[in-house]
Amino acid sequence: MTRGWGRLTPYLFILPAAAIYGIFLVAPLAQTAVMSLWSWNGLTPDYSWVGLDNYVRLLTDSAVWSAALNNLRWVVLAVFPILIGLGLAVLLHQARPAGRGVYRALFFLPYVLATVVVALAWGWIYHPTFGTLNSALRALGLDQLTQNWLGDPQLALTALATAANWTGFGFCMTLFLSGLNTIDPSLYDAAKVDGASTWQRFRHITLPALANTMNAVVLIVFINTVRVFDIVFVLTAGGPAGATEVLGTKIYRETFQNLDIGYGSAIAMLMALIILLTSVVYLRLRERDA
Amino acid sequence: MNRSFAAVSTAAVVIGLTLSGCTGSAGQTAAPGTDKTIDYWGFSGGVASTTAKSVIAAFEESHPGYTVNAVTMDTADFDVKLPSTLGQDSGPDLVYTGTEPNHLGRYVKVGQVSSLADVWGDRGWDKLVPSSQERLTYDDTPYAVGNELETVGLMYNKVILDRLGIAVPTSLAELEQAMDKVKAAGDGTIPMVLACGGPCYAGLHMMHALGYATIPTATILATTPVGTGNYTDPGWLQMLEKFKAWNDTGYFTPDASGIPDENHTASFCTGTTAFMVKGPWMFAAMAECEKENPDKFQFGFVGFPVNDGMPFQAYVGTGKAWFLSSGLDSDPEKRAAVLDLVSAFTDAATFTSWIETDGLFPAIEFDPSAYKLSDPQKAALTIMNDAGANGGAVDIGFNNSAEETQTWVAGLQGILAGTSTPQDLVGNLQAQLEKDRAAWDAQKK
Numbered sequence: 116m117t118r119g120w121g122r123l124t125p126y127l128f129i130l131p132a133a134a135i136y137g138i139f140l141v142a143p144l145a146q147t148a149v150m151s152l153w154s155w156n157g158l159t160p161d162y163s164w165v166g167l168d169n170y171v172r173l174l175t176d177s178a179v180w181s182a183a184l185n186n187l188r189w190v191v192l193a194v195f196p197i198l199i200g201l202g203l204a205v206l207l208h209q210a211r212p213a214g215r216g217v218y219r220a221l222f223f224l225p226y227v228l229a230t231v232v233v234a235l236a237w238g239w240i241y242h243p244t245f246g247t248l249n250s251a252l253r254a255l256g257l258d259q260l261t262q263n264w265l266g267d268p269q270l271a272l273t274a275l276a277t278a279a280n281w282t283g284f285g286f287c288m289t290l291f292l293s294g295l296n297t298i299d300p301s302l303y304d305a306a307k308v309d310g311a312s313t314w315q316r317f318r319h320i321t322l323p324a325l326a327n328t329m330n331a332v333v334l335i336v337f338i339n340t341v342r343v344f345d346i347v348f349v350l351t352a353g354g355p356a357g358a359t360e361v362l363g364t365k366i367y368r369e370t371f372q373n374l375d376i377g378y379g380s381a382i383a384m385l386m387a388l389i390i391l392l393t394s395v396v397y398l399r400l401r402e403r404d405a
Numbered sequence: 406m407n408r409s410f411a412a413v414s415t416a417a418v419v420i421g422l423t424l425s426g427c428t429g430s431a432g433q434t435a436a437p438g439t440d441k442t443i444d445y446w447g448f449s450g451g452v453a454s455t456t457a458k459s460v461i462a463a464f465e466e467s468h469p470g471y472t473v474n475a476v477t478m479d480t481a482d483f484d485v486k487l488p489s490t491l492g493q494d495s496g497p498d499l500v501y502t503g504t505e506p507n508h509l510g511r512y513v514k515v516g517q518v519s520s521l522a523d524v525w526g527d528r529g530w531d532k533l534v535p536s537s538q539e540r541l542t543y544d545d546t547p548y549a550v551g552n553e554l555e556t557v558g559l560m561y562n563k564v565i566l567d568r569l570g571i572a573v574p575t576s577l578a579e580l581e582q583a584m585d586k587v588k589a590a591g592d593g594t595i596p597m598v599l600a601c602g603g604p605c606y607a608g609l610h611m612m613h614a615l616g617y618a619t620i621p622t623a624t625i626l627a628t629t630p631v632g633t634g635n636y637t638d639p640g641w642l643q644m645l646e647k648f649k650a651w652n653d654t655g656y657f658t659p660d661a662s663g664i665p666d667e668n669h670t671a672s673f674c675t676g677t678t679a680f681m682v683k684g685p686w687m688f689a690a691m692a693e694c695e696k697e698n699p700d701k702f703q704f705g706f707v708g709f710p711v712n713d714g715m716p717f718q719a720y721v722g723t724g725k726a727w728f729l730s731s732g733l734d735s736d737p738e739k740r741a742a743v744l745d746l747v748s749a750f751t752d753a754a755t756f757t758s759w760i761e762t763d764g765l766f767p768a769i770e771f772d773p774s775a776y777k778l779s780d781p782q783k784a785a786l787t788i789m790n791d792a793g794a795n796g797g798a799v800d801i802g803f804n805n806s807a808e809e810t811q812t813w814v815a816g817l818q819g820i821l822a823g824t825s826t827p828q829d830l831v832g833n834l835q836a837q838l839e840k841d842r843a844a845w846d847a848q849k850k
Binding site for chain 1: 484485488489511512514515516517601602603604605658659660661662663664665668672806807808811814815816818819821822824825
């Protein structure tokens with residue numbers, strides 16, 4: 116009897132966490148999946164079963180694919196905070212400048228700011244008339260480079276991604292720094308003795324040793340990028356002319372403005388699927404390479 | 406091991422029950438007459454204004470035990486929170502929001518709003534101005550009590566007009582000549598402020614004003630899911646071409662598609678722009694601007710001029726309204742208390758405060774001579790009188806579906822940014838109108 120209870124004890128310890136996970140993550144996800152098969156306006160108790168109609172509509176809705184493409188563009192732009200974070204981490208780790216802790220805190224600071232605060236600040240930076248960016252360009256005599264940063268459909272998405280990336284590089288740097296601290300310094304000493312250049316030490320010691328950290332950073336940045344919503348909502352609300360509409364704002368629009376809960380849920384499921392599949396494929400590829 | 410199992414399992418059961426809301430207290434409906442907290446969600450005019458605050462305080466004093474939990478919300482908040490909570494215990498008892506079918510209408514349609522037919526005459530709400538009563542009545546049943554009688558007109562900065570020798574325009578042609586003069590002055594003054602970033606409310610107001618200035622009211626009123634008009638009918642394309650021409654000529658704020666709505670007013674207030682299109686809800690803010698910046702800004706307001714040969718017409722309507730959750734129908738005592746609160750808001754004794762302190766017009770007829778009105782307020786009342794039967798309560802782009810508003814915003818931003826044309830927008834609007842008509846027909850069946 117005791118042995119039986121003993122086998123159960125570990126599961127009971129994880130039960131509270133599993134319950135929280137189940138209630139707040141699995142259940143809503145399952146509910147969203149179920150709702151995506153129904154037509155519902157969110158107001159009345161009347162549901163109607165539509166099966167896969169919402170998914171068929173989604174496949175032919177150019178606005179959804181345009182939003183997904185914007186997410187993809189954003190993912191590409193998210194490479195920059197990873198590279199900048201990696202560069203800064205290596206620099207702080209190798210050069211060990213005085214006040215290293217202060218630099219770390221300063222670089223990490225944007226990440227702890229509320230996204231709405233960041234969005235409002237960048238809204239003023241990008242303001243076409245009074246904004247810091249255009250004012251600085253004018254002061255430098257570069258008037259021809261001033262732009263309607265958030266109002267030009269060709270530029271707006273890049274401008275938004277830049278603002279979002281500004282908050283992300285410090286986070287990447289912190290993760291890379293913790294990864295760098297786990298590398299045995301004797302490896303670098305041995306490589307130096309063997310005549311390895313700085314680049315060779317970075318390429319053959321640092322990068323391989325950071326593989327796991329890199330996996331985590333890439334996945335976290337990717338997931339945050341695909342589900343981006345708040346900075347877009349505050350700065351452009353998906354405009355101008357839909358140029359910054361991403362899946363997150365499209366879900367909001369369909370669900371809460373157009374009151375098409377079923378369709379909004381179908382788009383949410385698409386987003387979840389993109390994140391899940393990409394993450395699995397990425398991890399598998401990384402495992403294979405390792 | 407048994408003791409540890411007991412401890413762990415007890416903890417798990419307690420946590421599980423707590424998380425699933427099965428502890429016996431959550432989610433239960435209060436017995437009628439026992440819940441004395443009135444949850445009131447509203448736009449700031451009905452919650453945070455001086456009049457609203459004093460009415461709520463007086464109500465709490467005259468209704469011992471009752472507390473008003475007043476929360477200011479904006480449109481985005483309402484969009485997310487109201488659909489799933491109105492009519493439920495978790496939602497508000499009283500709401501103060503827009504009167505458009507997009508707001509009030511959609512909740513009435515699904516039974517989330519309490520009918521006011523039983524108290525309409527007794528509470529004196531049959532004295533609301535006729536257009537307000539019409540706006541808030543569905544299938545001959547009144548559902549909401551109007552407030553903030555509004556219009557959209559032409560605001561101007563007297564300092565700039567005097568400096569450049571420009572008379573207040575009385576026709577659309579004169580307005581264009583005035584904006585030409587402002588441009589020609591070459592001192593950096595912008596003729597017409599426009600901000601169309603984000604939700605582009607200012608762009609929509611500009612478009613409303615131009616619409617009423619160039620398209621007959623009857624045509625505008627017909628271009629709805631229940632009407633017979635189309636966006637391809639004469640008028641709409643021409644209006645949008647004028648909007649584009651004004652932008653191309655440089656009448657509007659440069660880069661308007663990238664300027665957030667909240668910056669719209671600032672540029673007018675600081676004396677860098679000659680004209681702005683807005684309504685009485687901005688009067689209090691404009692008075693503050695005058696105080697802050699008297700040398701550069703003096704505020705004037707008139708009806709937005711219309712095309713030569715057209716009668717004067719304008720958007721005139723009830724801007725906001727109070728309505729009760731249908732959840733109150735099962736608690737007559739609390740419903741009566743909430744109705745008392747609405748009665749207090751609409752009592753003639755509050756009119757002085759609404760009009761003189763908050764600069765907002767009640768939707769119940771009042772004698773203007775009994776109140777100290779500012780010049781802009783007098784002008785707003787003149788617009789409402791002059792528009793008469795040509796005053797449309799259907800404000801383009803707000804009255805039809807949410808999707809249509811999104812089409813308007815995307816189209817206007819595209820025109821301002823030079824990436825789409827008026828013809829594109831007319832095509833998209835017509836396509837959306839046809840979808841809305843099909844949805845409307847399906848709903849009727």
